[in-house]
Amino acid sequence: MAEPSETRERPTRAYVIHPDLGNARTRRAPELALEEAVALAHALPAIEVTGAEVARLRKPDPGMLFSKGKREEIGAHLQAVADGEGAELVLIDGPVTPVQQRNLEKEWGVKILDRTGLILEIFADRARTREGVLQVELAALAYQRTRLVRAWTHLERQRGGLGFVGGPGETQIEADRRAIDEQVVRLRRQLSRVVKTRELHRKARAKVPYPIVALVGYTNAGKSTLFNRLTGAEVVARDQLFATLDPTMRQLTLPGERRVILSDTVGFISDLPHELVAAFRATLEEVLAADLILHVRDISHSETEEQAADVGEILDSLGVEDDVPLIEVWNKIDALSPDIRQALQNTDARKQDVQAISALTGEGIPALLSAIEAKLAEALDEPRREAERLLSHSDGRRRAWLHGQGVVTSEEMTEDGVRLRLLWTDRQKAAFEAL
Ligand SMILES: Nc1nc2c(ncn2[C@@H]2O[C@H](COP(=O)(O)OP(=O)(O)OP(=O)(O)O)[C@@H](O)[C@H]2O)c(=O)[nH]1
Ligand SMILES: [Mg+2]
Numbered sequence: 124m125a126e127p128s129e130t131r132e133r134p135t136r137a138y139v140i141h142p143d144l145g146n147a148r149t150r151r152a153p154e155l156a157l158e159e160a161v162a163l164a165h166a167l168p169a170i171e172v173t174g175a176e177v178a179r180l181r182k183p184d185p186g187m188l189f190s191k192g193k194r195e196e197i198g199a200h201l202q203a204v205a206d207g208e209g210a211e212l213v214l215i216d217g218p219v220t221p222v223q224q225r226n227l228e229k230e231w232g233v234k235i236l237d238r239t240g241l242i243l244e245i246f247a248d249r250a251r252t253r254e255g256v257l258q259v260e261l262a263a264l265a266y267q268r269t270r271l272v273r274a275w276t277h278l279e280r281q282r283g284g285l286g287f288v289g290g291p292g293e294t295q296i297e298a299d300r301r302a303i304d305e306q307v308v309r310l311r312r313q314l315s316r317v318v319k320t321r322e323l324h325r326k327a328r329a330k331v332p333y334p335i336v337a338l339v340g341y342t343n344a345g346k347s348t349l350f351n352r353l354t355g356a357e358v359v360a361r362d363q364l365f366a367t368l369d370p371t372m373r374q375l376t377l378p379g380e381r382r383v384i385l386s387d388t389v390g391f392i393s394d395l396p397h398e399l400v401a402a403f404r405a406t407l408e409e410v411l412a413a414d415l416i417l418h419v420r421d422i423s424h425s426e427t428e429e430q431a432a433d434v435g436e437i438l439d440s441l442g443v444e445d446d447v448p449l450i451e452v453w454n455k456i457d458a459l460s461p462d463i464r465q466a467l468q469n470t471d472a473r474k475q476d477v478q479a480i481s482a483l484t485g486e487g488i489p490a491l492l493s494a495i496e497a498k499l500a501e502a503l504d505e506p507r508r509e510a511e512r513l514l515s516h517s518d519g520r521r522r523a524w525l526h527g528q529g530v531v532t533s534e535e536m537t538e539d540g541v542r543l544r545l546l547w548t549d550r551q552k553a554a555f556e557a558l
Pocket of ligand 1: 341344346347359360361362365366368388389391455458483
């Protein structure tokens with residue numbers, strides 16, 4: 124009789140490979156890319172990563188991806204880590220053709236997932252709402268379909284282009300493709316019904332004219348942590364890639380009494396499968412419709428610039444216009460070393476439309492809220508009036524508030540205090556008066 128512990132599902136042992144093509148097109152260091160691939164693997168349920176490596180690939184082999192030597196080396200390694208049980212899963216962090224996949228699976232005796240397949244698996248695991256499930260299914264089908272097409276072209280070539288018409292492979296693949304197409308049509312129809320319902324909700328919300336503020340950013344940047352801190356919600360936030368999949372919205376009242384709807388969304392990642400971007404369009408439409416975008420960045424990450432560039436590209440591909448007001452939120456400043464943090468506060472964080480914060484400790488949150496308010500006032504084109512106020516020298520708090528709102532046009536030290544010339548909206552004036 125097996126012990127209960129043995130019958131319990133044991134984790135799948137996975138080996139992670141990042142193929143380094145050594146081309147200048149990729150912005151990233153291969154070691155960091157490997158780290159991210161391992162984090163992606165951990166985002167799957169019940170996975171045990173037994174090892175990981177960067178495999179340099181001077182010239183990818185069309186049929187086998189890796190050279191013979193490399194394959195043997197990895198194969199031996201898989202045996203070793205598997206302890207004679209046979210490795211179960213190899214995650215290859217890049218595109219793998221269906222032919223390469225089949226050949227490698229045979230040679231190594233494992234199941235192989237490429238980057239797109241892996242991300243699809245994670246999304247499938249996370250999807251909770253009807254819309255999310257449908258979107259992931261749609262993306263998975265689109266992915267499967269391209270793989271069928273490519274496998275088919277290959278078969279055709281193998282037979283020297285002869286006699287493939289009516290051949291067994293062709294009919295089967297044609298039938299599979301048709302089945303997929305039919306399924307896609309069915310899913311699209313279901314999805315459009317769900318989306319319509321959501322649009323009705325959005326229209327209902329539009330009657331209550333609260334502006335929408337959307338959080339976007341690389342996965343694991345801290346969007347949900349910030350969302351929770353601002354709204355008191357309890358959205359799952361954890362050190363795991365793609366912790367959030369389904370969009371969440373909450374009402375939030377800013378210090379100047381303005382109410383907004385804050386929305387938390389799915390994170391982005393480099394080389395996000397385009398099938399997924401397409402499938403998630405409807406969800407991300409909240410972002411497209413936003414009055415203000417908060418681009419949350421993990422400023423403590425060594426590739427924060429690359430991540431920001433990826434997010435920018437994805438926003439572009441979604442059709443987010445350049446003129447949508449945007450604030451960059453530099454998150455996780457608590458995780459920076461004191462020197463770097465100082466340097467950052469002296470220079471970059473002074474840039475316009477940048478707010479340095481820690482969603483974890485709450486540092487910088489009041490200034491962020493003021494900036495959101497000011498930006499919205501500007502974006503929604505509220506009339507601004509000139510005004511003048513004299514603050515006592517000791518009233519640093521109210522002076523800082525005014526600067527945070529970006530309404531100070533000039534200030535002058537006098538004997539009685541600081542004389543400030545202001546350009547502000549009625550709302551900002553009222554908020555100031557209430558301080
Ligand atoms: N040190 C530090 N860690 C933070 C901060 N904000 C978030 N984190 C951590 O970063 C990890 C990811 O946070 P999430 O809020 O889940 O990130 P997310 O952007 O919602 O991620 P996805 O939903 O996966 O796209 C968690 O472990 C958080 O505790 C911060 O200001 N400082
Ligand atoms: Mg999240």
